[in-house]
Amino acid sequence: MDKVSTITGIGVPLRRANVDTDQIIPAEFLKRVTKTGFDDALFERWRHDPDFILNTEPFSRGTVLVAGLDFGTGSSREHAVWALWDFGFRAVIAPRFGDIFRGNSGKQGLLTAVVPEDVVEQIWAELDAIPGTEVTVDLEARTVTCGSVTSAFEIDDYTRWRLMEGLDDIGLTLRHESDIDGFESRRESWRPTTLPAR
Amino acid sequence: MNAATNRPRTLAEKVWDDHLVVKGENGEPDLIYIDLHLVHEVTSPQAFDGLRQAGRPVRRPDLTIATEDHNTPTLNIGAQIADPISRTQIDALRTNAKEFGIRLHSLGDIEQGIVHVVGPQLGLTMPGITVVCGDSHTSTHGAFGAMAFGIGTSEVEHVLATQTLPLPPFKTMAVTVNGHLRDGVTAKDIILAVIAKIGTGGGQGYVLEYRGSAIRELSMEGRMTICNMSIEAGARAGMVAPDETTFAYLKGRTHAPEGDDWDAAVAYWKTLPTDDDAVFDAEVVLDGDLLEPFVTWGTNPGQGVALSESVPNPANIADSNERESAERALEYMDLTAGTPMKDIRVDQVFMGSCTNSRIEDLRAFASVIKGKKLADGVKLMVVPGSARVRLEAEAEGINTIVTEFGGEWRFAGCSMCLGMNPDKLQPGERCASTSNRNFEGRQGAGGRTHLVSPLVAAATAIRGTLSSPWDVE
Numbered sequence: 185m186d187k188v189s190t191i192t193g194i195g196v197p198l199r200r201a202n203v204d205t206d207q208i209i210p211a212e213f214l215k216r217v218t219k220t221g222f223d224d225a226l227f228e229r230w231r232h233d234p235d236f237i238l239n240t241e242p243f244s245r246g247t248v249l250v251a252g253l254d255f256g257t258g259s260s261r262e263h264a265v266w267a268l269w270d271f272g273f274r275a276v277i278a279p280r281f282g283d284i285f286r287g288n289s290g291k292q293g294l295l296t297a298v299v300p301e302d303v304v305e306q307i308w309a310e311l312d313a314i315p316g317t318e319v320t321v322d323l324e325a326r327t328v329t330c331g332s333v334t335s336a337f338e339i340d341d342y343t344r345w346r347l348m349e350g351l352d353d354i355g356l357t358l359r360h361e362s363d364i365d366g367f368e369s370r371r372e373s374w375r376p377t378t379l380p381a382r
Numbered sequence: 383m384n385a386a387t388n389r390p391r392t393l394a395e396k397v398w399d400d401h402l403v404v405k406g407e408n409g410e411p412d413l414i415y416i417d418l419h420l421v422h423e424v425t426s427p428q429a430f431d432g433l434r435q436a437g438r439p440v441r442r443p444d445l446t447i448a449t450e451d452h453n454t455p456t457l458n459i460g461a462q463i464a465d466p467i468s469r470t471q472i473d474a475l476r477t478n479a480k481e482f483g484i485r486l487h488s489l490g491d492i493e494q495g496i497v498h499v500v501g502p503q504l505g506l507t508m509p510g511i512t513v514v515c516g517d518s519h520t521s522t523h524g525a526f527g528a529m530a531f532g533i534g535t536s537e538v539e540h541v542l543a544t545q546t547l548p549l550p551p552f553k554t555m556a557v558t559v560n561g562h563l564r565d566g567v568t569a570k571d572i573i574l575a576v577i578a579k580i581g582t583g584g585g586q587g588y589v590l591e592y593r594g595s596a597i598r599e600l601s602m603e604g605r606m607t608i609c610n611m612s613i614e615a616g617a618r619a620g621m622v623a624p625d626e627t628t629f630a631y632l633k634g635r636t637h638a639p640e641g642d643d644w645d646a647a648v649a650y651w652k653t654l655p656t657d658d659d660a661v662f663d664a665e666v667v668l669d670g671d672l673l674e675p676f677v678t679w680g681t682n683p684g685q686g687v688a689l690s691e692s693v694p695n696p697a698n699i700a701d702s703n704e705r706e707s708a709e710r711a712l713e714y715m716d717l718t719a720g721t722p723m724k725d726i727r728v729d730q731v732f733m734g735s736c737t738n739s740r741i742e743d744l745r746a747f748a749s750v751i752k753g754k755k756l757a758d759g760v761k762l763m764v765v766p767g768s769a770r771v772r773l774e775a776e777a778e779g780i781n782t783i784v785t786e787f788g789g790e791w792r793f794a795g796c797s798m799c800l801g802m803n804p805d806k807l808q809p810g811e812r813c814a815s816t817s818n819r820n821f822e823g824r825q826g827a828g829g830r831t832h833l834v835s836p837l838v839a840a841a842t843a844i845r846g847t848l849s850s851p852w853d854v855e
């Protein structure tokens with residue numbers, strides 16, 4: 185995972201609330217067995233509409249998605265994050281995210297910034313006024329900037345640190361391997377095991 | 383185990399404390415040990431790929447079990463799977479299970495089925511354990527007093543490699559359902575009413591604990607239905623404290639503890655219920671006496687009403703986000719505000735999914751349709767949650783009841799819950815479904831879903847319009 189400090193790119197206003205992960209990537213794409221190649225699947229149901237924002241210039245080159253309340257709720261599919269990532273998005277700004285989606289984003293290195301609803305409205309206004317306006321998400325300063333709008337954003341300290349250090353989850357955990365060994369040595373015998381099948 | 387503390391604690395806090403490997407400091411999450419990892423073909427291939435690339439083994443194959451469910455056909459299961467992509471995912475799981483030494487129940491195997499039906503059925507799901515799976519409805523297993531949650535594919539890889547997960551702390555919410563359910567009102571109606579009350583974001587950050595007399599009176603199957611849909615309220619997990627109902631369900635199952643282990647386990651399980659003076663961060667109270675059969679009208683599970691009511695008018699919704707979402711939902715669902723819910727005709731009835739496909743659900747459904755005829759122009763598909771449930775139902779003659787009624791009796795799997803296999807709605811088709819998600823296109827592109835209980839599904843299949851079990855004698 186690469187280190188992240190500041191992301192700057194074309195902002196895409198997605199003026200919808202409750203965009204669940206079924207909308208971000210429909211279930212039929214979950215059948216793939218690779219981690220890449222999901223860019224065409226992003227918002228697939230809406231992409232058939234030539235007027236859908238990602239089908240229009242300059243938004244097809246967008247890297248910062250600015251969405252409404254409750255983005256990424258629903259199914260836990262991490263493919264939603266991969267699809268956003270493959271399309272080119274490196275940050276998503278919204279007033280609230282689905283928990284699992286937000287967790288998945290951090291693991292991929294996709295930054296999710298929570299800002300108040302009125303700030304999202306202001307950013308949408310800036311992006312509508314001048315399509316192609318860039319949005320900057322500064323992870324170090326925890327600020328979002330777009331045109332004349334600047335706002336602090338929320339992200340938990342741990343995810344921020346990991347993104348900034350570009351740390352892989354498993355490596356981090358395996359620093360505690362002796363603690364895991366110790367825990368296992370105390371684990372009671374009534375707890376379930378799956379092998380062998382009796 | 384860990385964390386001796388005298389502070390009064392909730393069920394969720396006790397289970398959490400007993401799985402603490404490393405306490406997170408300075409805002410770091412806690413490192414939590416995972417007792418049971420359930421795996422299926424959709425969310426695991428990339429995780430195994432990740433392990434392979436990093437040269438890492440599966441740390442505890444003996445705490446891991448896999449089944450094929452999301453993609454599997456429910457007809458002609460002996461034939462090669464027609465869809466090449468479904469086949470690829472299933473082949474990938476078979477290859478990975480073999481390479482990494484994981485027990486797998488493949489299509490055709492007696493233990494194959496929906497992952498959330500298989501775990502409890504084998505007795506692997508038990509009180510006081512932690513359960514994860516790359517599937518949001520892992521919350522189902524909380525019905526046993528386990529801490530169970532859905533994870534993403536990266537976390538699947540993490541658990542495979544380390545048998546632990548770094549997890550942020552949670553808040554607790556008591557969902558208390560007092561009173562007693564009337565005949566015809568079920569666990570599904572409770573959870574649909576809870577979600578309609580607190581909203582699809584209402585449980586966010588919380589572990590819900592379902593309490594109260596109406597919950598205590600539920601069977602394990604009913605408790606699983608409720609915990610299953612906790613995720614639809616946005617919650618991290620849902621739990622029910624273990625009691626005699628739980629122990630009786632577990633006793634004698636293949637993987638349940640035996641002998642001294644059983645006694646030790648039960649003694650521990652009895653310490654798990656929330657302490658009397660423990661404090662929840664939030665509480666919601668429902669009156670079980672007043673609940674009616676429920677149904678959704680919209681495109682998220684919070685958009686529901688009692689069946690006796692009408693399609694709501696978005697103009698009466700104060701919150702602008704909710705109002706817009708309701709307007710869009712009515713357009714997608716092709717419904718007009720003010721229409722009595724019971725006037726809505728359906729094209730299909732789907733009886734299945736990890737919410738309602740256990741033997742008790744099938745029995746309830748069959749009891750209503752027995753000796754009746756399927757409404758003209760309506761299709762009915764009944765899909766048991768697992769191969770074992772299917773056999774059990776067949777032994778009781780439920781398959782015959784379904785086919786004589788005019789419905790289709792299928793092989794086990796997720797089926798039309800999410801339309802990854804050939805079982806899909808056609809664009810514009812309307813379905814009364816016992817599953818858990820009514821999102822746009824969930825059951826097939828353009829399909830329209832009304833979430834209901836097995837009893838409502840049965841009554842609807844008889845009358846052809848959304849109906850309450852109170853409408854059929």
Ligand code: SF4
Binds near residue numbers: 451497498
């Ligand atoms: S039945 Fe539906 S909700 Fe349950 S695991 Fe399968 S796809 Fe998911």
